[in-house]
Amino acid sequence: MYILKAEHSFDSAHFLAKYEGKCGNIHGHRWKVEIEIQSEALVNGGQLDGMVIDFGDLKRDVKAMVDYYDHALIIQKGTMREETLRCLREDGFHIIEVNFRPTAENFAFIFHETMKNKGYNVKRAIVYETPTNSAVYEESGGNSSGF
Ligand SMILES: Nc1nc2c(c(=O)[nH]1)N=C([C@H](O)[C@H](O)COP(=O)(O)OP(=O)(O)OP(=O)(O)O)CN2
Numbered sequence: 001m002y003i004l005k006a007e008h009s010f011d012s013a014h015f016l017a018k019y020e021g022k023c024g025n026i027h028g029h030r031w032k033v034e035i036e037i038q039s040e041a042l043v044n045g046g047q048l049d050g051m052v053i054d055f056g057d058l059k060r061d062v063k064a065m066v067d068y069y070d071h072a073l074i075i076q077k078g079t080m081r082e083e084t085l086r087c088l089r090e091d092g093f094h095i096i097e098v099n100f101r102p103t104a105e106n107f108a109f110i111f112h113e114t115m116k117n118k119g120y121n122v123k124r125a126i127v128y129e130t131p132t133n134s135a136v137y138e139e140s141g142g143n144s145s146g147f
């Protein structure tokens with residue numbers, strides 16, 4: 001089994017609604033995202049000879065995915081007053097509303113599914129919220145579709 005890994009980071013702020021403690025306040029992270037893809041075989045012949053896929057293509061797709069969240073305030077829908085949201089937006093702040101609680105676990109799942117939907121055979125997605133805290137999502141039983 002071959003496993004390729006690409007990583008990219010994004011900087012964004014979030015808060016955990018209904019969380020008792022400091023993470024209930026707006027705070028920022030440099031989120032690091034690692035995507036691993038797997039393949040039993042390598043390409044035979046041509047430009048991709050000896051590769052699973054070109055690292056350049058994998059890196060481009062991971063970067064595009066995480067760049068969407070870069071330098072934004074990520075808010076779970078329904079956890080901030082509409083008026084506050086409107087004022088922040090009117091003042092030019094970049095707000096991204098998501099329909100999940102913005103935890104490392106949920107981001108790991110979202111990034112796994114996003115890459116899978118692009119056709120990659122994703123082994124796992126790892127999201128570091130801090131240099132020492134990370135969450136992993138992988139499908140139980142493995143996944144053998146895609147690249
Ligand atoms: N299982 C999870 N637990 C927590 C998550 C999460 O995504 N999944 N997230 C948070 C907060 O967002 C928080 O930012 C992380 O908290 P913490 O580990 O306390 O990080 P710090 O590096 O700021 O901790 P210090 O020890 O103060 O340096 C909470 N839990």
Ligand SMILES: [Zn+2]
Pocket residue numbers: 014023027028029129
């Ligand atoms: Zn946090």
